[in-house]
Amino acid sequence: MEKLASTVYFENCSNYYHVFCGKLDPADQIQHQIDYHEVCFVLKGQLCHQNCHDCVTLEEGDCFIVPPGFLHSIKELHDNTVCFWLSFQESLIFPGYQHKNLYRLFGTIDMEADNRAEDIKMKLSLPQMERESLQKLFDCLIYEQESISEQESNAAILIAAIISIIARNYFDNPAMEQKLDRINEYSSIMLDCVRYIDENYMKPLTISHMSKHFAVSPSTFSVMFPKVAGIPFKQYLNRKRISSAVALCADQTLPFHKIALMCGYHDTSTFYRNFIKYIGVSPSSFRDNMQKSEN
Secondary structure (H helix, E strand, C coil): CCCCEECCCCCCCCCCEEEEEECCCHHHHCCEECCCEEEEEEEECCEEEECCCCEEEECCCEEEEECCCCCEEEEECCCCCEEEEEEECHHHCCCCCCCHHHHHHHHHHHHHHHHCHHHCCCCEECCHHHHHHHHHHHHHHHHHHHCCCCCHHHHHHHHHHHHHHHHHHHCCCHHHHHHHHHHHHHHHHHHHHHHHHHHHCCCCCCHHHHHHHCCCCHHHHHHHHHHHHCCCHHHHHHHHHHHHHHHHCCCCCCCHHHHHHHCCCCCHHHHHHHHHHHHCCCHHHHHHHHHHHHC
16 A cells, blocks of 8 residues: 655745745655645646546646645656646635636535545646746746745735636536536535524434435535535534523423423433533533522
């Protein structure tokens, strides 16, 4: 099994990006992943770009972009191979530079990486004019990085321009447009799912129930829901239920088994376990503490 490396480029640079032109770092030639978006643009020579599903050859004018955590390896096929390399945090260009294609690109590659890594495009071939534009932008970004009076806002503008060029070519086919339309549709459906849970958390909700109710597959629901809600379905549902239980505990006349039922828990032991998990104490201790604070 190949060694797994985690490449870090940022010790002596901006905390948000790093760019250079030259040869590969030896760590990139074994399987590795980084915590940043990674872009490569081939100036001359050839590269072999490989993940566990695919292996492609990049030549002069080709590029790729991969999301954080993507596991891949890169190998130079010729001694004269030279590339531009860019790694950056998404937060550098969002939310200040809101551009439709940027949101489309990041949303698409993040979903592909979470759902099916083999869907990530390992290679993009750019038209000649796009290649020239990309090279000029990279040259300016390197100059900006080396500048004594470096301004991250300037770097953000240049990186946004680079990604915009890549995005135009990433979506330049009907199949990708259809995929994007599905992603946008699913995002809208997931917002409806969140509202549905907020209003119906006391009912016996499951992934199977939600996927049938909103006409999506369980696997798609499991991938897309956290992207909208920020956390997985089960965790969101339990947090909502326990939040309601906390409010109901203020009513001293309500027994805990009734509170559990009112919040969607038909098993009292599950209610107690989740209450302790999210609040840190048992329902009875929480109620006692409320009484003491009132007195």
